[in-house]
Amino acid sequence: MSHVSLRCESCGAAHPSNMDILGCHGCGCPLDVEYTAAGPSVPIAGYDVRMPFHEPAATLSLGEGNTPVVELSKIGEALGIKRLDVKLEFMNPTGSYKDRGTAVMLSVARELGIREIVEDSSGNAGASVSAYAARSGIKAHIFAPASAPAAKLKQIRVYGAEVHAIEGSRDDTTDAAIAFYKRNGLVYASHAWSPFFFEGTKTFAFEVARRYGGEPPSHVVFPVGNGGLFLGAWRGFSELLDDGRIGRMPRLHAVQAANAMPITARSRGGGWSQADAQPTIAGGISVAAPARGGQVVDVLRRANGTAVAVAETEIASMQKALARDEGIFAEPTSAAALAGIHHLAAEGVIAPGDSVLAPITGFGLKDEVRFDVEG
Ligand SMILES: Cc1ncc(COP(=O)(O)O)c(C=O)c1O
Ligand SMILES: [Zn+2]
Missing domain, CATH: 3.40.50.1100 (Rossmann fold)
Known part of the structure; x- marks a missing residue:
């Protein structure tokens, strides 16, 4: 018997665990893994983490996870934040x-x-x-x-x-x-x-919990297109909180490009439609109709998060600042999250004394350089 069922995040209907079912049979909404019985777990950052497969010994791995965290002292200071860290997700096996x-x-x-x-x-x-x-x-x-x-x-x-x-x-x-x-x-x-993808991205949260001794930074800021890392992190932090491994949920924020901002508009109540979408240099978050948009907006509310949208010029200058001031060659999509921190600080969501973490989701060589490298 399987220890996994797929639960509709909207109407609550349960479905058997397989990869033929995409959305809920009843309402078409996305499904989430639910553990209905004791099953296999794998060690992630020293925690036993439940997983949806049945044979942990036979799982696929290329050595993903265990990415380093480094402090950005110059950009942190420029943004007026006491402690700004980034988790170098581009050090995963395929660079994101x-x-x-x-x-x-x-x-x-x-x-x-x-x-x-x-x-x-x-x-x-x-x-x-x-x-x-x-x-x-x-x-x-x-x-x-x-x-x-x-x-x-x-x-x-x-x-x-x-x-x-x-x-x-x-x-x-x-x-x-x-x-x-x-x-x-x-x-x-x-x-x-x-x-199943989100059960994998939840490992991010376990690594963060371990890295910070069970007290994650007050804010985690993600670049969000479909919400793959954002929603996975939420699942991971929720499991950690339920199991008493962390004392509080960090606030989870979403950054989008102003040229493709469906989630930001929806969560802030602004008018924006798919027809308003423009191309963006942040190709990873160029998603005008995200499959799990409603779920991301719901999690933003539950995680006391804020969504912000950043301009193309802000993304490009943050890509440059990351490289020139901190030695980090990030994709424009990843730089967008850091650019969003500026907005969150300006809006008073992030206070100067707060600790902030952002993932650097993709390595710079995968995409175009969006600033003048001669300048
Ligand atoms: C480098 C990078 N960062 C962030 C994202 C956004 O991820 P998601 O669409 O899961 O929110 C992507 C997606 O392609 C990406 O390639
Ligand atoms: Zn449903």
């Missing part, structure tokens, strides 16, 4: 945080005997899924915007996945992937939908 989620999602896929999968991505999730698929002998079809950075498309091809480059927006890429998996009767291993 996605590997945490992929490792668990593809462990489940392998256990279920799945041989061929479809995923859509701005590039990083595609590269991550391609790597773990290669390792497990699964064929991967990766749908990505034709305009995705050349380095990311190349990385996907290097691992031997089939790239389907789609003209149009990031959301057009999702539509094409969905049409393809349905037409061909394949499994949609979507990092935006799959409940």
Whole structure:
């Protein structure tokens, strides 16, 4: 018997654990893993962490997780914050945080005997899924915007996945992937939908809890497109809180590009529609219609978080400041989170004496450099 059930986050309906079910049979909303019986756990940062697969010894790993935390003293001082740390998620095996989620999602896929999968991505999730698929002998079809950075498309091809480059927006890429998996009767291993992906990204929270001796920083600030790391971290911190491993939930904030800000608009009550979306240099958060948008807004409320939107120029100058002042070469998408801290401080959400942590979600060489390197 499985120790896992998939629970609808909206109407509460329970579904059996497999990768054929995407949304709730009743209302179509996304599903989350729920543990209904004792099952396997794996050691993460010294904690026993429950996982949705059945054979921990047979799971897939490329050594993801255990990323370092470093302090940004100059940028922290410039932002007027006493303690600003970043967790270098680009030190995961394919250069982005996605590997945490992929490792668990593809462990489940392998256990279920799945041989061929479809995923859509701005590039990083595609590269991550391609790597773990290669390792497990699964064929991967990766749908990505034709305009995705050349380095990311190349990385996907290097691992031997089939790239389907789609003209149009990031959301057009999702539509094409969905049409393809349905037409061909394949499994949609979507990092935006799959409940198993979020069971992998929850490991971020356990590492943070351990790193800070059970007292996480007051604020954790994420770049949010679909909310893969944001929602996973929430799940992890919630488990830690329920088990009495941390004393309080850190406030979890979401940063979006002003050019693609559905969650920010929804959580702040501002008018914004998909038709208002513009291209952004932060390609990882260029998501106008996030699958779990309602869930992210709900978690923002529960985690006492705030969503902010940043301008393109702010993202570019933060990419430069991270490199020039701190020696950190981040993707523009990752720099967006740091740019958002400025807004959160200006709005008084973050006070000068507070401690703040942000993930640097992707490595700079994967994307374009958005500032003048001669300047
Ligand atoms: C580097 C980087 N950071 C952040 C994100 C945003 O992740 P999510 O869409 O899961 O919120 C992405 C997504 O592609 C990314 O590539
Ligand atoms: Zn439902």
